[in-house]
Amino acid sequence: MKTLIRTGAAAALMMLMLSHAQAQQPNILLIIVDDVGFSDLGAYGGEIRTPNLDQLAQTGLQLTNFHSAATCGPTRAMLMTGMHPHEVGLGSFGTRLAGAPELHGLPGYLGRLNENVTMVTELIDATGYDTYMSGKWHLGGGANDPSVRGFDRSFALMDGGASHFADATGVYLGMAPYTQDGERVEELPPEFFSSRFYTDTLIEYLQSGRDSENPFFAYLSFTAAHWPLHAPDEWLERTRGRYDAGWDEIRAQRLARLMELGLISAEHAPYKSPSIPPWDELSDLAKRVEARRMEVYAAMIENMDYHIGRVLEQLEAMGERDDTVILFLSDNGPEAEELVEGDRLYWIPATFDNRYENMGRPGSHIVLGRGWAQASATPLRMYKRFTTEGGLRVPAFVHHGSFERQGERNGELLTPMDLASTLLDLAGVDPADNPIAQRMRGQSLLPYLEGDSPLVIEGERSIGWEMYSHRALHYGDWKITWVWTPAGEGAWQLYDLSTDPGETTDLAVQYPDRLSMMIDQWDAYARETGAMPMERDVSGYSSWQFIHD
Numbered sequence: 001m002k003t004l005i006r007t008g009a010a011a012a013l014m015m016l017m018l019s020h021a022q023a024q025q026p027n028i029l030l031i032i033v034d035d036v037g038f039s040d041l042g043a044y045g046g047e048i049r050t051p052n053l054d055q056l057a058q059t060g061l062q063l064t065n066f067h068s069a070a071t072c073g074p075t076r077a078m079l080m081t082g083m084h085p086h087e088v089g090l091g092s093f094g095t096r097l098a099g100a101p102e103l104h105g106l107p108g109y110l111g112r113l114n115e116n117v118t119m120v121t122e123l124i125d126a127t128g129y130d131t132y133m134s135g136k137w138h139l140g141g142g143a144n145d146p147s148v149r150g151f152d153r154s155f156a157l158m159d160g161g162a163s164h165f166a167d168a169t170g171v172y173l174g175m176a177p178y179t180q181d182g183e184r185v186e187e188l189p190p191e192f193f194s195s196r197f198y199t200d201t202l203i204e205y206l207q208s209g210r211d212s213e214n215p216f217f218a219y220l221s222f223t224a225a226h227w228p229l230h231a232p233d234e235w236l237e238r239t240r241g242r243y244d245a246g247w248d249e250i251r252a253q254r255l256a257r258l259m260e261l262g263l264i265s266a267e268h269a270p271y272k273s274p275s276i277p278p279w280d281e282l283s284d285l286a287k288r289v290e291a292r293r294m295e296v297y298a299a300m301i302e303n304m305d306y307h308i309g310r311v312l313e314q315l316e317a318m319g320e321r322d323d324t325v326i327l328f329l330s331d332n333g334p335e336a337e338e339l340v341e342g343d344r345l346y347w348i349p350a351t352f353d354n355r356y357e358n359m360g361r362p363g364s365h366i367v368l369g370r371g372w373a374q375a376s377a378t379p380l381r382m383y384k385r386f387t388t389e390g391g392l393r394v395p396a397f398v399h400h401g402s403f404e405r406q407g408e409r410n411g412e413l414l415t416p417m418d419l420a421s422t423l424l425d426l427a428g429v430d431p432a433d434n435p436i437a438q439r440m441r442g443q444s445l446l447p448y449l450e451g452d453s454p455l456v457i458e459g460e461r462s463i464g465w466e467m468y469s470h471r472a473l474h475y476g477d478w479k480i481t482w483v484w485t486p487a488g489e490g491a492w493q494l495y496d497l498s499t500d501p502g503e504t505t506d507l508a509v510q511y512p513d514r515l516s517m518m519i520d521q522w523d524a525y526a527r528e529t530g531a532m533p534m535e536r537d538v539s540g541y542s543s544w545q546f547i548h549d
Contacts, residue, residue, distance in 0.1 A: 025127065025215045025428050026400065027324040029315070030419075031308065032079070032219075033301075034072060034136060034161070034226040035368075035384060036395065037334035037376030040301060044395050045258035045378070047242070047250065048298045052309040056326060060399030061449060062409045064263060067474070068332050068416060070391040070467040071384060072160055072226075073138045075331040075416055080119045080139065080149075082420030082440025084464075086529040089114035090139070092468060093160070100469075100538035108530030112140025118436045120420045121150030121217070124427045130214045132205035135198040135221030136160070147182030151219075153208070155180045155201045157194075161223055164230035164300075165362045166192035171227065173347055193232055194223050195300075199307035203314045210318060217427070220311065224304040227335055228352075228365040231299035236360050238302065239295040246279030246287065247294075247375045254378045264501065270379030271390070271502035276371045289356060294372045296360035322401055325426055327419055330394035334376035336383040339367050381503040385539065387465045387472035387481050389503055398422070404451030412456050413474055415463060417442030464525030468539035471531075473522040479503075480518045484537035492519060 039045040043057035069075040073093055074085035081088045086108035093111045103109040113119075125131045133146045137156040146154035155178070162176030163169040166188040170176040178185035189197075202220050209216060243250060251270070258264045282290065315321040339348055348354070352365035359366050368376070373383040377390035384391050396414075399406070421442035424431070431437040447453040460476035472481040477498035484490045494508040494515045508515050525531065 025129070026426055027215045027315075027320055028124075028129075028217045028423060028426055029311070029324050029326045030079075030217070030219045030423070031222075031326065031328045032076070032135075033222045033304065033328075033330050034224060035332060035335045036225055036301060036330040037373070037378075037383075038380055038390070038393055038395060039254045039258060039378045040334075040376050041395050043261075043397075045254045045261060045263060047253065048301050050301060050305040052305050052312060053328065056328065056399045057395070057397040059407055060326070060397045061403065061405050061445075063396040063398070063414050064409050065411045066329065066394060066396035066414050067392045067463070067465075068329065068394045070332055070387055070465065070470070072136070072331040074467070075329075076137075076139055076221075077113055078416035079329075079420055080121060081113070081117055082120060082417050082424075082437075082442045083117070084417070084441065084525075084529040084531075086466065086531045088117045091466065091531060100534050100536075103532060103534070103538070106530070106532065108532065113144050115140075115143040119149050120423050121146075121219070123150075123424060123429050123434070123436065124217050125150040125152070127427050127429060128214050129427060130209045130212050130216045131219075132202060132209075132216065133219040133221070134202040134205070135194075135219075136223045136226075137221070141177065141179070145179055145182050147179070153181060153205045155185075155198070157223060161226040161228075162194075163228060163362075163365075164194040164223065166190050167362065169228075169351075169365070173343060193230075195304045195307045196232075198222060199310055202311060206314060206318065215323075216320075217423075220308075222304050224300040225297055225368075227337070227339070227367040229293065229296040229300060229360055229368065230362075230364070231296055231303055231360050233361065235299040235303045236296060239298045241295075242298065243291040243294040244287070246282075246291070247276070247371045248279045250294075251375045251378050254375065258379065264379055267499065268379060269500065269502055269504045271374075271381035271504055273370070273374050273382070276374055279371075289359075290369065290371060292356060292359050293366055293369055294375075296366065297368050297372065297376075299360065325398070325400040327396075327398050327422070329396040329416065329419065332384045333380070333391040333394060334373040334383050335368055336370035336373035337367060337385075338369060339365075379502045382483075385467060385470075386483055387467055387470045388483060389479075389497070389501060391467075392465065392472070393501075398445060398449060400449075403449040405449050410448070410456065413461050413463060413476070414445070414456060415442065418445060418456065422446055462521050462525070464522050464529070464531070466526065466531040466533050469533040469535070469537055471522065471526075471533050473518055473525065475518055475521060478514065478518065480508075480515060480522065482533075488536060494518070 041050045043054040077085040077090040089110035091108040131151045133151040133154040158177045161171040353363040380390035381388040382390040421444040425444035425446040448456045463474045465472040479495045493506045495503045
């Protein structure tokens with residue numbers, strides 16, 4: 001068994017009593033993608049060509065009511081700790097709390113993972129797994145580097161995003177930091193492209209451990225399709241012309257496929273943004289540029305799917321495919337930011353070549369935009385950063401050929417905290433013997449996957465959310481949400497998601513008692529986790545009017 005000692009957690013870890021029935025421990029491949037919307041994948045109604053992910057989703061267990069956090073770091077905090085993001089220091093990123101200096105440094109708003117919190121990966125590593133990580137980390141550096149958080153080998157982008165090419169230009173003015181096995185990477189290879197390089201690196205790690213008798217835990221964390229939108233030239237050509245019909249038509253096509261797939265019904269009204277112009281009202285030039293943005297976005301996702309296929313081929317070549325459990329999720333809904341606030345308004349045109357012919361290529365810096373983001377989230381309301389369904393509800397699935405429940409769907413309210421508990425269950429960590437696992441808030445899917453339980457969660461479940469003072473709470477099929485408007489207005493809204501997943505009809509007036517009960521639940525969640533919303537939007541964005549209804 002591996003020995004695990006960490007500053008601030010050594011006393012707790014000495015209490016670990018971990019089973020190490022290695023013969024029963026499967027390999028685990030955890031894949032997380034960045035800013036991919038609910039209906040982008042083919043298996044979820046999208047026209048984007050994702051055959052590898054579609055095959056895994058359709059033959060695995062699709063989690064059709066899976067909710068991430070509203071941004072990437074908090075989702076990763078939930079996934080890697082099994083706890084609410086505010087409980088572990090990542091209720092928000094410190095750099096994005098410009099509107100709330102009074103929150104800076106508070107336990108729930110450190111802007112990084114609390115170094116004293118033990119991560120799921122550390123517990124998995126302690127059971128004897130060989131542990132590998134490649135891709136986006138976004139949980140803080142130093143004492144939080146993956147090399148000291150349970151990974152034997154790691155290549156990590158420490159920030160939330162960067163150029164996908166070798167220039168490593170960051171998303172917030174400056175160069176993005178990468179580390180390999182805890183050491184700073186000073187220069188990327190000239191041929192670097194994020195999805196390919198992350199995959200190459202993970203495959204190299206897997207190959208290096210072929211002679212090991214240990215099972216492996218492999219974490220592949222893509223930055224696709226986070227802005228800036230980039231793709232290799234050959235992939236950009238594959239999507240050219242596909243989106244000339246515009247976001248209204250693409251959204252209608254997705255809605256039809258979602259109904260064909262049984263993911264929504266004809267009675268489910270999709271959300272329609274009042275601030276996104278109809279495609280036909282755009283000028284010819286605007287249509288050309290907007291269509292190219294979506295072409296690049298789709299090319300990124302298709303390229304990423306190809307590289308996921310390479311990992312599957314590697315597992316097959318190693319004879320490990322049938323012994324590997326695969327878990328997949330997106331970290332939040334699609335990005336609608338227009339990059340027009342603060343210094344970026346000037347930095348982007350002064351620094352990058354965003355001419356039409358260079359969009360998506362090295363030296364460019366473009367985003368998806370709100371029209372396509374709303375199409376990406378079809379049929380849900382709004383996008384990343386907001387506690388609406390379009391910001392929280394994402395594609396997710398679990399795949400392994402031996403599970404009883406494969407080729408099925410589960411519509412229960414599930415979160416990354418449940419995947420954290422599932423990872424520990426797969427690795428043989430028994431919460432009854434483990435005080436750290438006992439504090440985690442998720443429920444393992446394994447008994448359900450193996451057919452031993454009819455449900456993952458018994459009874460109606462209450463889950464709260466907060467991001468930049470936008471807030472929400474799910475209770476069974478019901479949801480309350482509070483979203484600040486650009487005018488500084490906000491109020492609790494109430495939705496029945498069983499009949500209205502698009503959040504189109506506010507029922508707060510019709511059901512005041514239910515609204516009051518759920519507000520009380522949200523207040524209890526905030527007190528328990530350290531969420532402290534201000535009575536204003538505290539994101540520091542000056543451009544909400546461009547992306548916010």
